[in-house]
Amino acid sequence: MAAAKGKGRERKKDFGPIGDPSRLATVRRAAHLLTEGVKGLAISPGQTLACIVSLAVAACLVTLFASYGSLAVSLLDRAGQRARVLVYLKDEVPSATVEDVIRRVRARTEVDKVEYLSREQDRARNTALLPKDLVGRLQPDSVPGQHCLDVSFRDTPGRAPDVAAVASLLRAIEGVDVVAEPPVGAARIRSAAAAVGFGRLVLTLAAVLLLASTVFFVIGTLTRTMERRRDEMTILRLVGATDAFVRVPLFVQGVLQGVIGVLCGAIAALIVAGATNAWIGGDLGVGVRVPVHPAATLSLAVLVGAAVGAFGAFIASIRRLP
Amino acid sequence: MPLVSLHNVTKRYPNGTEAIRGLSFEVGKGEFVFLSGPSGAGKTTLIRLLLRMEQASEGDVLVFGRNLRALRRSAVPYLRRNIGVVFQDFRLLPDRTVFENVGLGLHVLGLSRREVRDRVEGVLYDLSIDRYANAFPPMLSGGEQQRVAIARAIVMQPALVLADEPTGNLDWELSNDIVRLFENLNSRGTTVMMATHDRFLLEAYPRRTLLLNKGFMIEDRVGYAVPKGG
Numbered sequence: 258m259a260a261a262k263g264k265g266r267e268r269k270k271d272f273g274p275i276g277d278p279s280r281l282a283t284v285r286r287a288a289h290l291l292t293e294g295v296k297g298l299a300i301s302p303g304q305t306l307a308c309i310v311s312l313a314v315a316a317c318l319v320t321l322f323a324s325y326g327s328l329a330v331s332l333l334d335r336a337g338q339r340a341r342v343l344v345y346l347k348d349e350v351p352s353a354t355v356e357d358v359i360r361r362v363r364a365r366t367e368v369d370k371v372e373y374l375s376r377e378q379d380r381a382r383n384t385a386l387l388p389k390d391l392v393g394r395l396q397p398d399s400v401p402g403q404h405c406l407d408v409s410f411r412d413t414p415g416r417a418p419d420v421a422a423v424a425s426l427l428r429a430i431e432g433v434d435v436v437a438e439p440p441v442g443a444a445r446i447r448s449a450a451a452a453v454g455f456g457r458l459v460l461t462l463a464a465v466l467l468l469a470s471t472v473f474f475v476i477g478t479l480t481r482t483m484e485r486r487r488d489e490m491t492i493l494r495l496v497g498a499t500d501a502f503v504r505v506p507l508f509v510q511g512v513l514q515g516v517i518g519v520l521c522g523a524i525a526a527l528i529v530a531g532a533t534n535a536w537i538g539g540d541l542g543v544g545v546r547v548p549v550h551p552a553a554t555l556s557l558a559v560l561v562g563a564a565v566g567a568f569g570a571f572i573a574s575i576r577r578l579p
Numbered sequence: 580m581p582l583v584s585l586h587n588v589t590k591r592y593p594n595g596t597e598a599i600r601g602l603s604f605e606v607g608k609g610e611f612v613f614l615s616g617p618s619g620a621g622k623t624t625l626i627r628l629l630l631r632m633e634q635a636s637e638g639d640v641l642v643f644g645r646n647l648r649a650l651r652r653s654a655v656p657y658l659r660r661n662i663g664v665v666f667q668d669f670r671l672l673p674d675r676t677v678f679e680n681v682g683l684g685l686h687v688l689g690l691s692r693r694e695v696r697d698r699v700e701g702v703l704y705d706l707s708i709d710r711y712a713n714a715f716p717p718m719l720s721g722g723e724q725q726r727v728a729i730a731r732a733i734v735m736q737p738a739l740v741l742a743d744e745p746t747g748n749l750d751w752e753l754s755n756d757i758v759r760l761f762e763n764l765n766s767r768g769t770t771v772m773m774a775t776h777d778r779f780l781l782e783a784y785p786r787r788t789l790l791l792n793k794g795f796m797i798e799d800r801v802g803y804a805v806p807k808g809g
Binding site: 283285488500 | 630653656657658659660661664670672675683684686687688689690691731735
């Protein structure tokens with residue numbers, strides 16, 4: 258660092274007075290370059306706007322695909338974990354056997370809770386599942402009821418229990434009449450969750466590719482700027498502008514475009530996610546909601562936008578700078 | 580120590596054309612030198628070599644005592660900050676005012692707004708174009724545009740001014756004005772090298788003249804005599 262500064266001083270001494278060497282001059286140069294970069298946004302306003310919109314759309318899609326995909330996976334995952342089976346017991350089974358069955362079921366590690374329902378309790382549960390107008394026309398004891406065990410499984414995040422395996426084990430116990438599994442097996446829910454997770458990954462990657470392809474918009478806009486400013490850049494070189502002095506306004510313009518575009522997209526995605534949460538009441542009933550992390554999302558958007566813009570400016574400047 | 584010094588300089592382009600062949604001369608501090616010769620003589624190439632826009636194929640070009648062949652690319656801007664350059668086609672930015680055109684280079688130096696304003700206004704006043712400060716170049720005549728270009732070159736207070744056919748697009752009256760401006764600048768100690776093929780100007784202003792033809796130096800003399808049949 259010190260050596261580099263030394264070389265700089267040596268260069269300046271070689272050619273006599275070349276301007277204000279103070280730090281204040283460096284600040285003034287920086288302010289000038291920043292202003293020139295901002296002015297660059299207005300050189301081709303239509304193209305700049307198109308670039309910002311495409312960046313915003315791509316960033317919005319990335320954020321939405323990532324967050325909604327996460328929501329779908331979480332929902333299915335929870336559905337799989339909340340699976341329960343009903344173990345209907347034979348009528349004549351003695352209470353000692355029932356207690357033995359309960360004890361054996363509870364011994365399973367994946368089982369969370371076992372609740373005994375009497376015939377009346379089961380009938381009441383079944384009645385509650387029927388439409389009210391139908392229930393009104395039925396004799397109370399015409400709704401079936403059988404004493405049973407309501408077995409619910411442990412809620413282990415990210416891992417659905419193997420309900421089918423537990424059900425087949427329960428069927429082998431003496432005194433068990435029927436084991437009713439959920440209409441959609443936990444394994445299938447788990448498969449669905451995996452499929453949705455894969456879909457989410459593919460869609461998010463596609464959106465990331467879309468975002469990456471917007472670099473071409475940035476390059477196109479900056480190339481246009483350079484074409485418009487070619488004469489100015491040539492003159493700047495002739496009056497002693499350094500490479501950095503010519504390049505920095507392009508980078509400022511690129512980074513501004515990138516940050517504005519990606520930030521707008523991220524804000525739009527956050528608004529949509531927030532609205533979705535408000536619409537579903539903040540929770541889908543199983544502790545799942547669209548993940549919204551404003552601070553992290555916006556910080557990441559600024560970083561990604563700056564990276565996309567700077568990369569576009571770098572490519573444009575090495576290809577076209579006079 | 581001479582300000583500009585060339586030793587057996589040859590500039591050969593990739594297609595084999597030799598724009599300059601074995602050129603050697605020196606220009607001292609405070610000199611006024613005309614570079615003359617017909618089109619294709621090598622005047623513009625010589626100016627480009629002095630600005631380090633091109634590199635000599637053979638020989639050494641020394642400016643301010645520094646061999647431009649050995650000059651690192653990163654040092655070239657610092658060389659150019661000491662050289663003012665004026666072109667035949669003015670090269671002004673049509674969408675910037677006269678003030679902005681002239682002040683363009685001062686931002687490179689990191690001067691304050693006030694310093695930029697003082698310097699630009701001073702130069703515009705010296706060249707009698709201060710009333711056009713807020714005008715755009717296309718609104719000005721050729722002579723006025725060339726004055727703006729000269730203002731842009733000298734506002735950096737360079738030790739050397741290179742002018743490539745600055746009167747090429749101007750009539751006789753305006754050409755005289757421009758040369759007088761360069762003479763005035765030269766009288767204040769700035770070294771001026773001006774390329775022109777206008778023999779009437781060379782006759783009217785008897786100064787040291789380097790006469791080039793097809794890349795060779797034909798003559799290096801004070802004053803100018805119209806070549807026979809020329």
